[in-house]
Amino acid sequence: MSIGTLWPTLVELLRLELLGAVLLAVVCGGAVGLERELRGKAAGLRTNILICVGATLFTQLSIDLADVNGDPARLAAQIVSGIGFIGAGTILHSRGAVTGLTSAATIWVVAAIGVALGSGAVLEGVGVTLLMLFVLRGLGWFEGQVRRQATEATISVEVPAGDDQIARVEEMVRSCGLEVADMHALPAREGRTMVTLTVRGKAHQHDEVRLQLLRATSSYRLSINE
Numbered sequence: 734m735s736i737g738t739l740w741p742t743l744v745e746l747l748r749l750e751l752l753g754a755v756l757l758a759v760v761c762g763g764a765v766g767l768e769r770e771l772r773g774k775a776a777g778l779r780t781n782i783l784i785c786v787g788a789t790l791f792t793q794l795s796i797d798l799a800d801v802n803g804d805p806a807r808l809a810a811q812i813v814s815g816i817g818f819i820g821a822g823t824i825l826h827s828r829g830a831v832t833g834l835t836s837a838a839t840i841w842v843v844a845a846i847g848v849a850l851g852s853g854a855v856l857e858g859v860g861v862t863l864l865m866l867f868v869l870r871g872l873g874w875f876e877g878q879v880r881r882q883a884t885e886a887t888i889s890v891e892v893p894a895g896d897d898q899i900a901r902v903e904e905m906v907r908s909c910g911l912e913v914a915d916m917h918a919l920p921a922r923e924g925r926t927m928v929t930l931t932v933r934g935k936a937h938q939h940d941e942v943r944l945q946l947l948r949a950t951s952s953y954r955l956s957i958n959e
Contacts, residue, residue: 751793754850758789761846761862765839768869776823776836781843784819788812788847796852809848816844839869885933890946894926902928905949909942910934
């Protein structure tokens with residue numbers, strides 16, 4: 734048997750094509766997972782590799798099991814719904830804040846990369862991996878810059894009772910350039926009033942208003958929740 738006829742036989746027996754897809758899934762999933770690991774996320778290196786490899790293998794098996802008369806999309810389609818359970822587990826809700834949305838979305842796209850590799854769309858899978866790394870790393874920096882330009886915080890300051898004191902706090906906040914989205918005052922204890930404001934503005938404006946309120950002789954207690 735010549736080498737020309739032996740090689741296709743070896744490829745078929747050893748499933749080298751499937752092995753190559755799995756190894757590429759390790760590389761693509763590992764690249765995304767490493768970025769997540771460096772950011773200290775729970776869904777890191779091993780998680781993303783396993784998801785990408787599993788999606789690749791499931792897709793290839795669905796194609797093999799479907800043969801001629803079956804539908805190769807049936808098994809692969811379950812990956813889309815099944816990966817949602819893992820993604821939902823990374824989303825946390827605490828004290829009115831939602832975290833883990835980016836990790837959940839990353840898991841979803843990593844599974845899609847695995848499906849692409851398992852179906853033979855190597856160029857698409859590798860291309861999306863590179864695009865993901867750009868979005869997570871490059872746009873992450875850009876998003877941080879945008880957030881520093883416009884942030885929202887809740888400021889609570891305890892002052893002596895009196896409309897003039899409440900008006901003074903509001904004037905002080907506005908003089909720093911912050912937008913007051915909401916404001917209300919409630920009695921704190923005898924002779925004191927707790928003024929709570931929801932403000933929006935740039936990071937340096939938030940810093941300035943904090944110093945102004947802390948330096949105000951009439952303020953007693955100050956707390957800020959961002």
